[in-house]
Amino acid sequence: MAFDAKINYNILDWQGAITNESSIEIKIVEDTAKYVVHRALVKENNNSRKRTASTKTRSEVRGGGKKPWKQKGTGRARAGSSRSPLWKGGGVTFGPKPILSNLKMNKKEWRLALRTALHNRSQNIKIVEDFSQHFENPKTKVLIEALRRWNISPTNKILIITNSLLSGISLSARNIPNITVASVEQLTVSQLLQSSSIIITVNALSTIQEVYND
Known part of the structure; x- marks a missing residue:
């Protein structure tokens, strides 16, 4: 049975203060949610093998x-x-x-799996205002300080989702082995499930809702 799951969240600024409260509704199919997520994980793991x-x-x-x-x-x-x-x-x-053995999955099924993973990890998601302007000059120390202001330990496995892959943020995070930076287009179900903390920019969240909520 399909229903709209509502996720409430606070929007944090660069300094870690709450600037606004909002919510997002994503479509979930309760009956087949776990099955679809499992299929998506099997597909991603299989297709990532080099062989x-x-x-x-x-x-x-x-x-x-x-x-x-x-x-x-x-x-x-x-x-x-x-x-x-x-x-x-x-x-x-x-x-x-x-060996070439790529598993296939319908686009709507994969989007459902992604939405289900987002819904299941909603307690570990922090929504942050766009902070790309602070990384015009890449600096790992600046990123670590920002994570601490957002009450996220830099030692955790962290996923940062942006609207597009920004070189400044990627270069600042590449020296930290447990941080992954991904754009909305590159987002995978396994990244969402394996990360301890997930940071999503406001623009990226809007894009996720527009692109994957069908």
Whole structure:
């Protein structure tokens, strides 16, 4: 059964003070929510695997076209090619090969999974006014101080969602291993579920509501 879930939140400014109170309504389907979220996680985890391991078969190993020795009279076992898997430097039997196995998911299902994850993590989300102007010159120290003003520990796993991927914020966060900066277009369900704290700018929240709430 589909219903509109209402999330109330406070908007924080750069200094950490509450400037406004607002709410957002997102569409949730209670019956299939967990199933859809699980499917989205399986899809993302599967598609993130590289699977590039590769070995050569006996037909791909260079050389070995000549018979190593004659068939009879040498006292040694018969050999037709030095590329045989039995030989050192020969081909590999049933070795790994690159695999392309991307799982697919309907766009509406993925959007439902994203909205469900947002709803489930609503207690860990902080909405902040746009702060890109403070990172015209990237500085990690400035970002850490801002996190503390927002009552977020820099040692937690943090996800920062912006309307578009801003180089200043990304460069300021790249020295902190547990912080991920993502734009609305790059947002994934696994990022939402694996983060201890989630920071969303006001502009990014409006874009999420417009793009994914259908």
